Amino acid sequence: MAVQAGVSATPVPPAAPGAAFGPAVALSCRECGERTPLGPAFACALCFGPLEVAYELPAADPGELRRRIESGPNSIWRYAPLLPVPADVAGRPNLAPGFTKLVKADNLARELGVTGGLYVKDDSGNPTHSFKDRVVAIAVEAARAFGFTTLSCSSTGNLAGAVGAAAARAGLRSCVFIPHDLEAGKVVMAAVYGGDLVAIEGTYDDVNRFCSELIGDPLGEGWGFVNVNLRPYYGEGSKTLAYEICEQLGWRLPDQIVVPVASGSQLTKIDKGLRELIALGLVEDRPYRIFGAQATGCSPVARAFKDGHDVVRPVRPDTIAKSLAIGNPADGPYVLDIARRTGGAVEDVTDEQVVAAIELLARTEGVFAETAGGVTVGVTKKLLDAGVLDPSLTTVVLNTGDGLKTLDAVAAGPRATIRPSLDAFRAAGLAG
Amino acid sequence: MAVQAGVSATPVPPAAPGAAFGPAVALSCRECGERTPLGPAFACALCFGPLEVAYELPAADPGELRRRIESGPNSIWRYAPLLPVPADVAGRPNLAPGFTKLVKADNLARELGVTGGLYVKDDSGNPTHSFKDRVVAIAVEAARAFGFTTLSCSSTGNLAGAVGAAAARAGLRSCVFIPHDLEAGKVVMAAVYGGDLVAIEGTYDDVNRFCSELIGDPLGEGWGFVNVNLRPYYGEGSKTLAYEICEQLGWRLPDQIVVPVASGSQLTKIDKGLRELIALGLVEDRPYRIFGAQATGCSPVARAFKDGHDVVRPVRPDTIAKSLAIGNPADGPYVLDIARRTGGAVEDVTDEQVVAAIELLARTEGVFAETAGGVTVGVTKKLLDAGVLDPSLTTVVLNTGDGLKTLDAVAAGPRATIRPSLDAFRAAGLAG
Structure with a gap:
């Protein structure tokens, strides 16, 4: 399967703004400003610049918006x-x-x-x-x-635990990649939530390169890499x-x-x-x-x-x-x-x-x-x-x-x- | 200095209820019900039973009290x-x-x-x-x-860290006693807040006995043992x-x-x-x-x-x-x-x-x-x-x-x- 620059191999229809993504309306390139629909993309198709979320934020009265926020969850x-x-x-x-x-x-x-x-x-x-x-x-x-079913990331510590825990509670599978020589405490935190933890023989850079390969491969279909796609x-x-x-x-x-x-x-x-x-x-x-x-x-x-x-x-x-x-x-x-x-x-x-x-x-x-x-x-x-x-x-x-x-x-x-x-x-x- | 049953050696005038202790009005014995003024005591002078805090709780409208609580800090x-x-x-x-x-x-x-x-x-x-x-x-x-100036406890872990941290922020000195063979992680947590950490050659029971001695001795004057006095x-x-x-x-x-x-x-x-x-x-x-x-x-x-x-x-x-x-x-x-x-x-x-x-x-x-x-x-x-x-x-x-x-x-x-x-x-x- 051919892979566009910065776009996951997974074919996913862009979600309708206003529902799943609240006030977000598009992804926009931080370099050239080009807009692209909300999707699992991370680099501009025109200039390869990084994409970020663009919004149409609520035109509420500030006092009312403050009160709405203050009465929300902690x-x-x-x-x-x-x-x-x-x-x-x-x-x-x-x-x-x-x-x-x-x-x-x-x-x-x-x-x-x-x-x-x-x-x-x-x-x-x-x-x-x-x-x-x-x-x-x-x-x-x-x-x-x-519609991703596996949550993934490369990590040297904090992120691995955060992804493992969040996926567990959300009912998603997780598969997290770490360098093989991590401290024992971080390994436990990454593994205890029951997701798949995979140690890679190599440095953190090797882990990252591997993850980039995986995203572009059919093996990675249905995978959301929190810090990539x-x-x-x-x-x-x-x-x-x-x-x-x-x-x-x-x-x-x-x-x-x-x-x-x-x-x-x-x-x-x-x-x-x-x-x-x-x-x-x-x-x-x-x-x-x-x-x-x-x-x-x-x-x-x-x-x-x-x-x-x-x-x-x-x-x-x-x-x-x-x-x-x-x-x-x-x-x-x-x-x-x-x-x-x-x-x-x-x-x-x-x-x-x-x-x-x-x-x-x-x-x-x-x-x-x-x-x-x-x-x-x-x-x-x-x-x-x-x-x-x-x-x-x-x-x-x-x-x-x-x-x-x-x-x-x-x-x-x-x-x-x-x-x-x-x-x-x-x-x-x-x-x- | 003679020490009454369960009363710290430190001579401290009982604080006035209603100010430092909010709705608390006395200590009362859980066994015989005998009341004693709020002070650094832990055992009933009559029957050696454990003392607990007795209150005159606010006679507020429940709805009003709920709202007051809900608008309080997190x-x-x-x-x-x-x-x-x-x-x-x-x-x-x-x-x-x-x-x-x-x-x-x-x-x-x-x-x-x-x-x-x-x-x-x-x-x-x-x-x-x-x-x-x-x-x-x-x-x-x-x-x-x-008016205690040193916060203390015997602990095998969680309490030591809690006392060290709380004393640091409150501007109190702390001196915490632990068995000498604790896990390294718990030792770091007990010591990192800058209080005095003392390892005792012995078991947790030995540490407790030592603390009881210290409370009855002039050496322990001005010391508040969170889990004793x-x-x-x-x-x-x-x-x-x-x-x-x-x-x-x-x-x-x-x-x-x-x-x-x-x-x-x-x-x-x-x-x-x-x-x-x-x-x-x-x-x-x-x-x-x-x-x-x-x-x-x-x-x-x-x-x-x-x-x-x-x-x-x-x-x-x-x-x-x-x-x-x-x-x-x-x-x-x-x-x-x-x-x-x-x-x-x-x-x-x-x-x-x-x-x-x-x-x-x-x-x-x-x-x-x-x-x-x-x-x-x-x-x-x-x-x-x-x-x-x-x-x-x-x-x-x-x-x-x-x-x-x-x-x-x-x-x-x-x-x-x-x-x-x-x-x-x-x-x-x-x-x-």
Whole structure:
């Protein structure tokens, strides 16, 4: 079977807009603007640019729309009117992720000298404890709409668990591909939901190449790869981070927001979400600045930003922040655009700074972040110290995952090991 | 310094009811009913019975109280009017746990043959991913009220992390005691929040004995042990599970509820919470049945229930469900009372059944439970098979923790390890 550029081998009739995809009306090319019907496609047939979801958003009174959202479920489905999902999505079997805590981080603010209000958007509260539940939830609804029966992805960790769990609850088969040398904990999380887990002898790049082959082959018929042929839908899930942050701030834009950069997709969708809220009149139109955060061991976007380049030169990742270790980030150029347009920046921190930031956040706010959260908190500290972030402005820092999944990154342990006696405790010098 | 039975060595003036403790007015003995002022006490001075919090609950119109709760925060603090906490508790720095998902488990219901509605109350969504955040949050407020400066506990896992995180955010010092041979993951979770973690050379029983000594010694002055001298307050946190379940069912009692039994405290407080909702008119007064769930390797309460005894004979725990491995459960007799009074039961399942139940829940609903959740789901299945649970009634099963913390319990892994080629994938026979 011949395969068009970026189009799944599976012949699927495009769904009627307005039903399965709510306010979404088409896919549009981010490069040339060409529109194509909603379908399992991911690259423009004209210019091979990335496709994204285009909407006709509701022309509601902002006050009424706010009330409608506020009376919705405590999940991303409160924003169903702004997402490519059916209106009855909250009643379907899915993991209902999102509406995670926006933690007012006063202790951390004091340590960092922030006076304008510092918040941590803590996505470790999601069902499988990372922001991936948001994006996968949208991909699941698209998979249903396209009649896919198997949900799939390539992954090095968080995404594998999110896809396995979401497919299980949705009643879809899942088949997830991982490199063969993953940590045991991530393997268990990827396999426990009962889907097929396949280990590939090779690197993550080998896994990705294999998945691309599979999509174009009849073997892959009926398969929805959340981060390939469902990617335009999947990506929209990250908009909900922007929606939630603004609603939780009292329908107000943050002045500054610090976002981790792996492929860069999340940062671009947060920007898209903020612009939609402004366009709908849900928040006042004021300037906001978006900052990207990378680990120095995989910082191609930060490098390009600092060098003033528009092009991102791929690197070979070498960092403990494995969930951000994408050496050739697809959305890197868009991240550069957004950081420059909003007056933000892209910065990086060393692995030592990542660990110190994980410990700082845990010690001050009781939030145990995964390494990606260490990257954003570390970059926040670095940008404050450098005078790039303004401490007098409202600042939101994203924690997109859970420390329980990257335990090896921190070396926390007992202060003392003692016999069970008061004398031994006294001698240890810990009786405060 | 002489120490009264069950009273901390620390001289603390009892706080005025109505301020720091909201609707709580006294501590009362569960055995003889004797009342004592609100203070850091845990055993009755007359009969050594356990103390619990007594209230003068608001005489509000039920509809008005429901609306007040529903407009409150998405945490246990929406129930502040029914808890021993100040009215402004939601504005204080704490972890704001609770209001976790009540998952409608239709897939699991189909597998188990439940037709009356099956729900999983999933407390893995709490800040440190177990129900312990609920109880510790109440203990933190009591510690503040009593002027304690160090938060402490003995723990084998979930509680250590919950105390460390809660103290960090509340700005309290923490000092937590664990057995020296704990799993690495639990040690990291206990230490990462920056409090003092002390490993004790000995068993969990040795750790407990040491803590009892410390409470009676001047070394322990100013220390709040959440599960000892703050226990009456701490325990009240479990009532919120009952409140949330009923509110999430649309202000309706479940017909049947399956609760894990370690010390038994949680089950007794869930019963207390349900009775309070009935007394306040927030739910219709109808019969409900409470079922206790234990692992066979530590099932002293199930044994006593089956033997028709009132007394629980201590056992030496030997089970993978370590968070339930309390061989001499303090509230065992009360659990027996409640199971018998409500027409429930106490049942146990083997470790093999626990693992199978963890996998069943993950496969059907995408919820990865810790071993304690495997115990409740396993017992639910066993009681349905035995005709003890009625499949035509609304049934709620508690999952009190997170599978990420007990990874070793399940042996999930890849179905196949292959070279990155379509031929190899075809040969593996997984192309569904």
